[in-house]
Amino acid sequence: MSCPELRRFLTHLWPLLLILAPGREQADVPPKAVLLLDPPWSTVFKGTKMTLRCMGFHSRTTGKISWLQGKRYLNEVSESISIKSSGNYQCKTPESSLSDPVHVEFSSGVLILQASHPIYEGDNVTLRCQGKKEEYTKEKTYYKNGEQLHDTYNLDSITIDSVSMFPGTYHCTASVKFWSFDKTRTSNSLKIQVQELFPRPVLIASSSRPIEDGPVTLTCKTQLVLQKPDIQLQFCFFRGDQTLRLGCSSFPELQIPSMKTEDSGSYWCQAETPRIKKWSLRSQIYVQRVPVSNVTLRIQPPEGQLIEGHNLLLTCSVTEGTGLITFSWHRDGTGILGRKTQRFQLAKLQVSKVTEHHAGRYYCSADNNNGPILSKRTQVTVKIPVSSPVLTIRAPRAPAVEGDVVELHCQALRGSLPILYLFYHEDMTLGNSSAPSGGGAFFNLSLTEEHSGKYSCKADNGLGSQSSPKVILNVTVPVSCPVLTLRSPQAQAVVGDIVELYCEAQRGSPPILYRFYHENVTLGSSPAPLGGGASFNLSLNTEHAGNYSCEADNGMGAQRSQVMTLSVTEISRNIAGPATGGVIGGLFGLVLSAALLYHFRTQRNSGEASATAIPSYSPNESQEPPSSRPSTTNTGEPMPYEAQALRDLQPVYSNVNLPRMHWEDKEPTVIYSEVKKIHADGFTKQTSRRESDHADDTGNYENVC
């Protein structure tokens, strides 16, 4: 292998070596020293004084210089040496590497072809055809590779523009006068020694198998000789035939921030000066795609617990995976919900205003052309807030009556189960019931009078409670046994007096109609639209003695009071007779008789009572039986004895804590001790034997039907 061929071979091999060991850069090798000739021609005539100077990396060379002729070290250490013999010379300074060899030829001929030195690629080279005796040398002709160059006849020198590394072999001929005749002479054959301006560039990639979406830095590596500081190298990068970057630049690096799979290919670079272009070998770069992995679906709100109308956010992510990733979202049993293709490792899908139909098992999938990978499934539940419930009250009859059992039913038509239902009566809680399945809840209520009023219910399933509209329930209370009282303006009712019959039932829903009876004959009726009692006025005449009663009716069953007897007693006769039962018995008989007299309204002191009403069954052992009809209406004078007796008796009435007494004749068990209060109605009340034990605690003599 010849020397240029070897160099060419090495030049080709060298970038490969650098790719294999990119860390070992040219900078590891110091720049070459440069050998300069003075005079600056590599071919001179024998005997010419030739000085070689060694130029190092730095402008000022210090230290020992090594000189070589061929392979032999010369015994020289100075910067400049003089030489006399032909040969290949090289030098080296301490801080630079060995220079390229320079062939210096000392010619013994009469015609030489000289080339300037040093020559770098792209330089203009001056070739000089020189005779030993120049004045006798004419008709200079220049040849390249044996062929004559045009337009070079008789030129002292020619210039070859922009030489390449291997410019060819030159020689020249000339006519040289020898003695007196001319002779054509041929010069030496000249191989122009062209030095490399910069070595062939090497493309260095930060990675030859980069990960997709990752960056890659390409470097076009070469080194311009130091002797040409004014030349600027330009760098261009290519993938296949395509220029990367917008043209060339003086920057030897190209950064690609994100490599795509389609960016795989063969890359190369070019370094150039205006005259010299050199390009690197091609380097294959293969962009690696990382398959997706760990596909995860995240759901907001967490746990997948949604409330109807809220938004559902589905976030699908992958831990690894490069390039374009296609995300899709699914729910079991339905088609695809959404799809997105993008370069991020995370994608979101929002489902707005969910309804109960959005409940289900969700998953997502991710694919970057290696087949879809699915996430785990996540359950999404949609809870529905309760709607306003409806309260219905079912009663066995209308209107509902005290004692009835009514059924309250509360139901919200919408709302996730379980629902807790609460029942209210006038804002007081009645109770609650949880409905684990649909259909609402029931609550039974046994009605009392107090249960009238407004009812409502509330439904609550943990997402806010809702109240029903209020429902009014009227509990109808049947009338109780009414009490009839007779009121006259004076103790002794006389003909022409207005007697007020007052009837009142303690209980009973209004409106109540009161009817008044005399001996079972209806006297009349009075309504009590708002409840309470009612009165009926009677203008007395002689027919009015006898039994009275009243009736209360509110449509739930009429109730009749006990009978009251209005009678007139002829007091004088009664009191005059001695008590047949003895003093004690007589006294008690009188007391009892009086106790049964319903209190005089009044005016005991006035002593006007001349007619008294006594019970029709009152004992009469010490008195004559009372007349069944008012006998006297003409006298306003109370009988003295009667008045006295009443006056005497009065304290007894008020301190009536007497021992139990038996009325032997007709009333075996009348307990007077329970008569605590005495009304001055002037009429007697007829108590039944049965009920007399339970004389009214409230102080009224109430009849019990």
Ligand SMILES: *[C@@H]1O[C@H](CO)[C@@H](O)[C@H](O)[C@H]1NC(C)=O
């Ligand atoms: C080389 O010669 C050409 C013309 O012959 C000229 O244009 C060019 O500038 C020269 N180059 C140098 C470096 O002198």
Ligand SMILES: *[C@@H]1O[C@H](CO)[C@@H](O)[C@H](O)[C@H]1NC(C)=O
């Ligand atoms: C999978 O992805 C989830 C969510 O991005 C992450 O929390 C988890 O650590 C990942 N698991 C692995 C094994 O990478």
Ligand SMILES: *[C@@H]1O[C@H](CO)[C@@H](O)[C@H](O)[C@H]1NC(C)=O
């Ligand atoms: C429901 O009723 C039960 C008793 O029946 C009571 O302990 C509970 O506190 C009630 N719940 C509510 C929410 O009122």
Ligand SMILES: *[C@@H]1O[C@H](CO)[C@@H](O)[C@H](O)[C@H]1NC(C)=O
């Ligand atoms: C309410 O009463 C009805 C019949 O009156 C009965 O069928 C039902 O079971 C009762 N409901 C409750 C909660 O007691």
Ligand SMILES: *[C@@H]1O[C@H](CO)[C@@H](O)[C@H](O)[C@H]1NC(C)=O
């Ligand atoms: C309940 O009674 C009131 C008066 O007491 C009456 O205005 C209302 O109409 C009644 N409601 C029903 C549902 O019977």
Ligand SMILES: *[C@@H]1O[C@H](CO)[C@@H](O)[C@H](O)[C@H]1NC(C)=O
């Ligand atoms: C009065 O009516 C009641 C019931 O209607 C009856 O029991 C009674 O015998 C009647 N009395 C007379 C005197 O008609």
Ligand SMILES: *[C@@H]1O[C@H](CO)[C@@H](O)[C@H](O)[C@H]1NC(C)=O
């Ligand atoms: C009955 O008479 C009394 C007074 O004597 C009077 O206050 C009352 O309003 C009268 N009642 C009727 C129903 O006329």
Ligand SMILES: *[C@@H]1O[C@H](CO)[C@@H](O)[C@H](O)[C@H]1NC(C)=O
């Ligand atoms: C009044 O009622 C009593 C007892 O019910 C009865 O004995 C008497 O005869 C009645 N009087 C009249 C006038 O009907």
